[in-house]
Amino acid sequence: MDSLWSVIWSTDFAFSILRVTTPILFAALGALISNRAGIINIGLEGIMLVAALTGVVTSAYTHSAWVGLLCAVLSGVMIAGILAFFTLQFKTHIILGGIAINMFASGGTVFFLYLLSGDKGASSSLQSKVLPNVDIPLLKDVPVLGPILSGHNVLTYASIAAVFAVYYMMKRTPLGLRIRSVGENPHAAQSVGVSVVRTQYTALLLSGLLAGLGGAYMSMGYLSLFTRDMTAGRGWIAIAAESMGRSTTVGTTLTSFLFGAANALANALTVLKIPSELIATFPYAATVIGLLVYAIGESRKRKKAAVKPNEG
């Protein structure tokens, strides 16, 4: 037990929480934007996977991590665009569209990986680039905080910046107002000339952009190569985090960190003598427990609202 505490109460562990949370946070913010527009993007998992492979492949061919990042993000936007096209234009059910994207991504990435590297498991034969880690001057020399907050991948900092950007966008900009109005009362939005379809398009593309960043981080920051199904359910955990965070930016960020911590714990526990298979279930168990707690809270709130007088 002592060793467990020493693992958790270390700056390394705190550092790893940030490291592990990054892809979940990106995807959760993407889920937030699309969900607030009333069209839940369940293709996040697949979008991340495609972006992860695209980043690796393009950075290997162009010898530039930045070009790889750009292409990864564009691929995320493109897949989200395809999803939007089918669900908004042709009225495919978003759940079916999302499942199609996820299945395509899971099989398609392996296919292209094999095509380009001759390997079905990992992209180790490709000379792909990695996005740089950043040491923050001054902060890096502060004890405790320095080792936790400094030296992260550039995308980890970008994910924190994205929290502020999404917060501002949702609360303070016309686009945010429109996204929220479309999600909450599309008839009201329509009656004042806000195009529901166009707003949902924008929201889906933005969620694709954020998931693309998350995917790029997976293969060009968190790891330095692509492996099959490497997102390992992070897109789904992100959707759970968004839902448990009650679709608010702050709540979603906090629950993302909660799930990130569970993930980091699972990683840390592998040094102890606990079967690794059991440990690997930890983030998912945390997700289920988290959602359960959330659901209980919600139903209590609903019951309270129901007995409140003068409510329709």
Add this chain to the structure above:
Amino acid sequence: MSGALLEMRDVTKVYPNGVMANYKVRFSLREGEIHAIVGENGAGKSTLMKMMFGMEEPSEGEILLRGEKVKLASPQDAIDRGIGMVHQHFMLVPSFTVAENMVLGMEPKKGLGIHFAEAVRMTEEMSRKYNLAVDPKAKVENLTVGMKQKVEILKALLRGAKILILDEPTAVLTPQETEELFRELRLLKDQGHTIVFISHKLKEVKAICDRITIMRAGRSEDAFRTADVTEQEISRLMVGRDVVLKYDKEKREAGETILAVRGFSLAGSAGSRLLSDVGFTVRAGEIVGIAGVEGNGQTPLVEALTGSLAGTAVGGSVTVKGADILRADIRAIRKHGVSYIPEDRMRQGAAGEASIADNLISTQYASGKLGGGMFMNGGKIERLAASLIEAFDVRCSGPKQPIGMLSGGNMQKVVVARECSTEPDLLIAEQPTRGVDIGAAQFIHRKLIELRDRGCAILLVSADLNEILELSDKLLVLYEGRVTAYFEEPSAVGEEELGLYMLGINRQDPEQIGRAVHR
């Protein structure tokens, strides 16, 4: 008489499902007036209004604004031309503040973001200018209905509305709020705005409107000056019959009591009363009609009778052949020999993508007559379907055709065939011929009379006076959840007289009403 501000010339609207909602409607709006459009539900008011606001396009006819022909393809077109609308169901985002709702879609900007201070200022300015007091920073979900309506009016005015369409604005207001709304509307009129006021409350129309256009069965009458007509005259024009259907209906002695509703009261959410002390009986071999303007308790009553009780029964009983059915589920109620033709055939009456045959057997597949055990007997089903299609003259390509492909009239015939085919003891028919062409309507009426002659008790709920006066052996009128009249000889009742009860102007004494309950 200068040219009209807005004019609709011979406007006809046929919906894709074949329902003709408006036929050669003429409507003319003068600048600076408050103009009422009155009519019963289903008379075509809302369709007319939707075309005025660009939510629907006319199938025929034209709309002229200031003498110029215009095409209103979307609400945005209407807004751009100075037409605003206050919907009956408010178009507001509950979690937004008043100011945010006001500026949605036309947000003032500062840099990248919304200039919230400016939005609040704009709201305050409009609020002062039109004397509509609202708090710009309050959240809409915390506002009263009356306040929300003010926000809706301001929203339209902020977008430059000169013509304001109000769809049943007083339906949701308290009398005090209504008074306040009228003061505000008069003020708007004084400032040069033109108001279209849609309602079926005649007292209010008389109180505030300058002119009045009456709609009936999708057609319009010429506009009257409100001062020139009395409430009675308006009600006669609203509910009057145009084509008189006649059926040879032999007199029959009513048999034993099948359905008995006694002292039935129903409370809705928030303690509102949906039904108060409703009592009547339906006996074997008679048709009892329930007339009334829609929304006066018919829906909760039918729901209570058919196992979809919404709200809390606070008194009284509902029995079929002596058995309490208030808390029984739908299958149990049907086992008592009850059939039901629902008002909404698209949503409740039929499964649109299923075949005609599947729809026909949906009330009896579980009875075991069509094959027991694991499988259904396909041949039996087909024979049953084919015979019903023939007996009810359903125009279709065969029993396997999806019901959703049929016209409204033929679809309704399938529903009626299904409900009649089980030889029910009690049939509850709710608006059985709404939106159905005359031919199909007459066919359905004859089938109902045949069923009655075979000894079925029928409860007919309809807003169509023609239908209800012709078919009913006994007739009740519902107004605000109460029975306000009972007639033993419906054919001897004048429409005008009936209209007065339907609109709550007259009401019979309790003793007369009490005669509706037989032992």
